[in-house]
Amino acid sequence: xxxxIIKKDKEKTIFTLNGINxxxxxxxRRYIIEQVxxxxxxEIDMSRNDSALYDEMVALRLGLVPLTTxxxxxxxxxxxxxxxxxxxxxxxxxxxxxxxxxxxxxDAIETKDPKVKPAIPKLPIVKLLKDQEIKAEGIIVLNSGNxxxxxxxxxxxxxxxxxxKAGKNANIKKAVEECKGALVAKGSSAxxxxxxxxxxxxxxICEKNGLEIEYSDEEFIxxxxxxxxxxxxxMLLEAMKIFDEKLGxxxxxxxxxx
Ligand SMILES: [Zn+2]
Numbered sequence: 001x002x003x004x005i006i007k008k009d010k011e012k013t014i015f016t017l018n019g020i021n022x023x024x025x026x027x028x029r030r031y032i033i034e035q036v037x038x039x040x041x042x043e044i045d046m047s048r049n050d051s052a053l054y055d056e057m058v059a060l061r062l063g064l065v066p067l068t069t070x071x072x073x074x075x076x077x078x079x080x081x082x083x084x085x086x087x088x089x090x091x092x093x094x095x096x097x098x099x100x101x102x103x104x105x106x107d108a109i110e111t112k113d114p115k116v117k118p119a120i121p122k123l124p125i126v127k128l129l130k131d132q133e134i135k136a137e138g139i140i141v142l143n144s145g146n147x148x149x150x151x152x153x154x155x156x157x158x159x160x161x162x163x164x165k166a167g168k169n170a171n172i173k174k175a176v177e178e179c180k181g182a183l184v185a186k187g188s189s190a191x192x193x194x195x196x197x198x199x200x201x202x203x204x205i206c207e208k209n210g211l212e213i214e215y216s217d218e219e220f221i222x223x224x225x226x227x228x229x230x231x232x233x234x235m236l237l238e239a240m241k242i243f244d245e246k247l248g249x250x251x252x253x254x255x256x257x258x
Contacts, residue, residue: 007196011225013232014196016161018219025220029156031239034146037076038069038153038229039116041094041109043139050100050132058126058134062096064150065106066119067140069229071238073115074142092116092140100128111140119228153235154226160215162198164190170210178205195221 001019008014017025041063046055073089075081080090094111098104107121126134145152166172166189176183176190179202184193190211192198203213224232 006221008232011228011232013224014221015224016195016219016221018161018216020218020220022160022217022220025158025222027243028222028236028239029158031243032154032156032224032235033152035144035242036153036230036235036238037071037142037144038151039067039074039092039140039142040148040150041065041067041138042141042143044136045138046134046136048133048135051126051128051134053126058136061123061125062109062136062138065109065123065125066228067109067116068119069142069153070113070115071230071234073113076142076144086139090141093137094140095135095137096125097135098126098128098133100132101130103127104134116140152227153230153238154224154232156222156224158220158222160217161195161219161221162192162203162213162215164192164206165212165214166190167210167212172209172211175206175209175211178209 001017004016006014006016044055044059044062046058049055049058051058074092075090077084077086077090080087082090084090092111092113094109096104096109098108103124104126105121106118106123106125108125109118111117128134143151164183170189172185172188172190176185182192182194182198182202183190183206185191190206206213224236226232226235230238
C-alpha cells in the first residue's frame with residue numbers, strides 16, 4: 001500500500017492510494033459520510049423571533065451550521081455513561097441572539113466550550129430590521145451522518161487512476177498539442193503530466209485521437225473535502241478507527257463459533 005499526497009490545502013486533500021480494490025475505496029468513502037461523528041445543533045428553544053422567517057426555518061439553518069468538533073471530549077448520547085439522560089460528556093448548551101438592523105451570522109452561536117464554535121463564522125442565518133430581535137438557545141449533540149446528514153464531516157470521492165494506451169492509428173502529437181500541457185508524449189504512447197488538472201475533456205481529446213484511457217482498479221485518486229468540523233486527517237483517521245472497531249467486533253464473534 002502506498003499513499004501519495006498530490007495537493008493539500010485547508011479544506012481539501014487530493015491523494016493517491018494503491019494496493020487496494022474498489023470495495024475498500026468505497027468502504028472508506030461510506031465510513032466518512034455515514035459513520036464519523038461530529039457536533040451539531042439538535043434542540044432549539046426559540047424565545048424571540050421578530051424576523052420574517054418562521055422559527056422552523058431559522059432552526060433548520062442553525063442545525064446545518066458546521067461546528068468545530070473535539071472528538072476526545074464528547075460521546076454520542078446512547079454510548080455515554082449517563083445512558084442517554086444527557087450530561088456534560090454528551091451535550092452542550094448554546095445560545096444564539098442578534099439585534100437589527102442587519103444580518104445575524106453563524107458566529108452569533110455561542111457555547112461555553114471554547115473548542116466548539118461555528119467552523120464558518122460568516123454564514124448568514126437571518127436578516128433583521130430596525131428594532132427586530134432574535135433569541136434562541138438549545139442543545140448541541142454528537143452524532144453521525146447515518147442519523148442525519150448535518151452530522152457528516154465532509155465528502156470523499158474516488159476514481160481509478162487513469163493511464164493512456166495508444167492504439168495503432170493513434171495521433172499522439174495532436175492529442176498532446178490539444179491537451180495543452182496536461183499530456184506528454186512518452187515512447188510510443190503518452191502520459192498524464194498533471195493528474196490534478198486532468199479531466200473528462202482531456203479524455204475525450206485522447207479518445208478522438210486514438211488513445212484509450214484505462215482506469216486502474218488497484219490505484220485510486222481520492223479527493224477528500226472537510227466541511228470544517230474536523231480536519232481531513234482527523235476525518236480519515238476516525239473513519240479507519242471505527243472500521244477497525246467493527247472488524248474487532250466481527251473477530252470476537254468469529255472466535256465464538258464452534
Ligand atoms: Zn452523557
